[in-house]
Amino acid sequence: MAKLLDRASEKAAAHERLDFDEGVALLTEGETHVLAALAHKRRLHLHPEPVVTYIVERNINYTNACVTYCRFCAFYRAPGDKEVYVLSHEQIGRKIEELLEVGGIQILLQGGHHPDLPLTWYEDMLRYIKERYPVNVHGFSAPEIEHIAKVEELPVETVIRRLREAGLGTIPGAGGEMLVDRVRRIIAPLKTTTEAWIDVHRTAHRVGMRSTATMMFGHAETLAERVEHMERVRQLQDETKGFTAFILWTFQPENTAMWRYSKLESHQYLRTAAVARLYLDNVRNLQASWVTQGARVAEISLRCGVNDMGSTMLEENVVSAAGTTYALDGPGIERSIRMCGFEPRRRNVYYEAVLS
Amino acid sequence: MRAAPAPPRLSVPAVFRTSDILPQVEKALAGERLTFEDGVRLFQSEDVNALGWAANAVRERLHGNVAYYLKNRHINYTNICKYDCMFCSFYRKEGQEGAWLWSVDQVLEHVAPYKDKGLSEFHIVGGVHPTLPFSYYTDMLRALKREHPGVAIKAFTAIEIAYLAELTGKSLGDVLKELKAAGLDMVPGGGAEVFADRVRYKVCRDKADADRWFEVHETAHALGIPTNATMLYGHIETVEERVDHILRLRDLQDRTGGLKSYIPLAYHPDFNRLAKLGAPSGLDALRNVAVGRLLLDNVPHIKAYWIMLGVKVAQLALSWGANDIDGTVTWERIYHMAGAETPEGLTEERLREVIREAGREPVERDAFYNVAGSEGARGNPS
Ligand code: SF4
Ligand code: SF4
DSSP, X not given: OHHHHHHHHHHHHTTOOOOHHHHHHHHHHOOHHHHHHHHHHHHHHHOOSSEEEEEEEEEEEOBOBOSSOOTTOXXXXXXXXXTOOBOOHHHHHHHHHHHHHTTOXXXXXXXOXXXXXXXXXXXXXXXXXXXXXXXXXXXXXXXXXXXXXXXXXXXXXXXXXXXXXXXXXXXXXXXXXXXXHXXXXXXXXXXXOHHHHHHHHHHHHHTTOOEEEEEEESSSOOHHHHHHHHHHHHHHHHHHOOEEEXXXXXXXXXXXXXXXXXXXXXXXXXXXXXXXXXXXXXXXXXXXXXXXXXXXXXXXXXTTTOOEEEEEOSOOHHHHHTTOOOOOOHHHHHHHHHHTTOEEEEBOTTSOBOOX | OOOOOOOTTOOOOGGGTTOTTHHHHHHHHXXXXXXXHHHHHHHHOSOHHHHHHHHHHHHHHHHTTEEEEEOEEEEOOBOBOSOOOTTOSSOBOTTSTTOOBOOHHHHHHHHGGGTTSOOOEEEEOOOOOSSOOHHHHHHHHHHHHHHOTTSEEEEOOHHHHHHHHXXXXXXXXXXXXXXXXXXXXXXXXXXOSOOOHHHHHHHOTTSOOHHHHHHHHHHHHHTTOOEEEEEEESSSOXXXXXXXXXXXXXXXXXHHOOEEEEXXXXXXXXXXXXXXXXXXXXXXXXXXXXXXXXXXXXXXXXXXXXXXXXXHHHHHHTTTTOOEEEEOOOOOOTTGGGTOOSOSOOOHHHHHXXXXXXXXXXXXXXXTSOBTTSTTTTSOOO
């Protein structure tokens, strides 16, 4: 093990590709400060400028009705529940107007798996948005797309093409959770398999769309399975080059069916972020998760491989339903970035600078 | 208890050999005492990972893999204060809305539910009340000792004690002797803020100055009362003033050996007159813990006070030089009134989990850093 660890550290320092066993060795045995320093070194190799980016974005959750019942989810309501909602076009429009007022350029548009909304409902929503507002729609996670394809009995590719024509810009990595079927069967038995998640992203990349990859960890997975998740993402990225960023966050057990799981705080978050930076040599950007970790840990992560602060959020229903309530606005994010010795820079979904 | 030189097999990892603080890292590893200039370099360096590695090496040499916590309760008996520190969100003036003062009976009522629950410590601090008589303080200590004989009492910052001397016209030694006779076991580290006159003049000019703070602690040590020391960082102080603060504590410790722990406290910005400054960064939190560990080679324990760092940063601090995370505190007002978002108490089980996630072994201690339940625990501080 010691030999493997040494080799892994040397390869990491030389910016060489790590194999699976080396990734596991680093995550399991690597000294925390060394991991952080190696990850920061890699980050500077990929992004030599002392800049940390962020995007002004808002979450819009168009419905909380969902028939997938993921055990880790505090957000969904079963169809028929009194608290079920579906947002109207006007409600969505108002939310976007609020975003535009603070200089926002993107919405993260996601929802539960509604049992009977047709594809045309989603197309109408996208057209309504795109005809009126200059925002990128980063929306519909792989499981939502797969769900719509099932409801319509259409191929995934057709659904993606039609959503794209209606205005969908890019696809978030949500629903990735842990790309290991053993774990998925425990935490979300009715949800998309690993293969299906990969397939949606592969298809999206093939038709020319970009997407992000996420990982939610700190529940039923082993350390090696975290690396397995990274490996799946890296393989697809070798094939398509379609991922713009990797985003990892810790499972928030409050108010979920998995409340008995003990919550990870920051130690594992930092180590896992550092290993992700080193392992995912072909994904350019690594986002901080200040929503689950708070501003103080997000700041620390900027010295552990992270180069992007993610987005400001006017509203974030999924994580806050699970009891996490960190808030950070544009000035707050910029202050955090500056305090850590970096220049803040606003970006778009493709990580290109935009004027603030 | 100067740290012994490192075992020879511990060498600086390759990734830190190009660090700008390599000389300081190597000195610390060799067990050499760091200078003022070294301290300034450490604070100024951006290489918080190399800094953390070195502080962690020293921390592990002193304490292995153990991280301490304790079962304690805070008693903030009054928030009425004759002073007006700029950074303070806690104090009120007499008669002002939100002001409180507990009678000795109310103090007892407040902690009655914790009787025989294995509590190790009461942590008692308050505002500097303008009209309470000295007997209030000694009565409170006596009553608590009577009702909770097994619980150590860590009470009254140097500021409160200096004021009691002023109030009674007695010497510090006599005040401390009487408090000790009434049940005082330990003096907390508060009121230190930043020692530099320039800073104190701007943020807390009316209360006891640095010399007086040191007099209180030195007198306590001479009477066999151990104390802690804090530094409130992240407001208007310079890096040099931080290092000066820490080195003054190191000098005190060389003279007396009475300091048990050093506790860097992050300034909390909400609801006080320095609010526009904003909170210091998470990196700064780790830096303060680590530099404290490296400079204070004669102070045994460095505390990551979770209630104000937040659980997450405190957990990381356990790898950046801290070996103690404080307690299962409940009813903490001072930082919560300044906007701390932490829960007011954590269960023992949760605290142990948090420590374990950091790869450390949780060990319950008593107020004097004896392992709880061991011989000597809850006995006389030695
Ligand atoms: S995570 Fe998504 S798919 Fe799963 S229950 Fe929640 S809303 Fe439904
Ligand atoms: S810090 Fe202490 S002395 Fe200063 S105002 Fe607050 S309570 Fe009073």
